[in-house]
Amino acid sequence: MPTAENICRQLLDDVALLFGGDPARLVAVHLRETLERSATAYTEGAIEANYWFDFSAARQTISPHLSASENETLFGISTGEHGHNYRARLTLRANSIPPESALGTEEEISSLIRLFRTQLDHKNLNRDVEALRGKPITTESLARLILQSGPGKVLLSRVRLHERDDFFAEAWSDGGMFLGMREAFSAAHRLHVPSFSDAQNAELFGKCNNPRGHGHRYVAEATIGGEYDERSGALANFEELRDATGTGARPLARQTPRS
Numbered sequence: 001m002p003t004a005e006n007i008c009r010q011l012l013d014d015v016a017l018l019f020g021g022d023p024a025r026l027v028a029v030h031l032r033e034t035l036e037r038s039a040t041a042y043t044e045g046a047i048e049a050n051y052w053f054d055f056s057a058a059r060q061t062i063s064p065h066l067s068a069s070e071n072e073t074l075f076g077i078s079t080g081e082h083g084h085n086y087r088a089r090l091t092l093r094a095n096s097i098p099p100e101s102a103l104g105t106e107e108e109i110s111s112l113i114r115l116f117r118t119q120l121d122h123k124n125l126n127r128d129v130e131a132l133r134g135k136p137i138t139t140e141s142l143a144r145l146i147l148q149s150g151p152g153k154v155l156l157s158r159v160r161l162h163e164r165d166d167f168f169a170e171a172w173s174d175g176g177m178f179l180g181m182r183e184a185f186s187a188a189h190r191l192h193v194p195s196f197s198d199a200q201n202a203e204l205f206g207k208c209n210n211p212r213g214h215g216h217r218y219v220a221e222a223t224i225g226g227e228y229d230e231r232s233g234a235l236a237n238f239e240e241l242r243d244a245t246g247t248g249a250r251p252l253a254r255q256t257p258r259s
Helices: 004-019 068-079 106-120 139-149 198-209 238-245
Strands: 028-034 037-042 047-059 082-094 158-164 167-172 176-189 214-227
Touching: 004 028, 004 037, 004 047, 047 106, 068 238, 082 106, 082 139, 106 139, 139 158, 139 167, 139 176, 176 238, 214 238
Parallel strands: none
Antiparallel strands: 028 037, 037 047, 047 082, 082 158, 158 167, 167 176, 176 214
């Protein structure tokens, strides 16, 4: 069947031949079918199916296991009630191309997304979501909840949850937790190797070897990883992460209060 996963695998098999004589080797092919659907095929045989969905919710970013002063230190103004338009990515993974239903049928995935939206959309996460009662309310804890809340027939490999375009948390089924921050900047450069001749540089870099250079609007994405903290629900201090990835960056220090 021409599913996103099968098309992606076929593209990888076809394109891999083009890299046979080059020191660089093809590692993966990512195929986006729609804004809500994509797949990734890896040369070692693994295949991933990705599904995106949106929801909106209000919350106070706090942990019931921390004191008021600890919450204020860690979460700042986010301890006040506020809202987000969230965007979540569900990833299912198999070690090889499986039978068509092994990564979940379209109806199973659609039902799962409807379940998540019913549970979370236009809700107050601190008051309305039973599964979050007595737990920290953070982007990390929400990603973890989505990962662990699916029915047994649909086994999620990981969940990426964007709280905003430039910030996300990602929870993995093996217990891994990650935070990502995107930062944009503009810069000019010229692709040029001083030890190469003009002809070699021109052949290798083409118009990007122009002596006058050219510019780009770059977007850098920094990702940190660690263990989920059951007490605070936070992997790192958001303000520290933002400062570390911004202009005049400072080193990121863990600020999670511990007993």
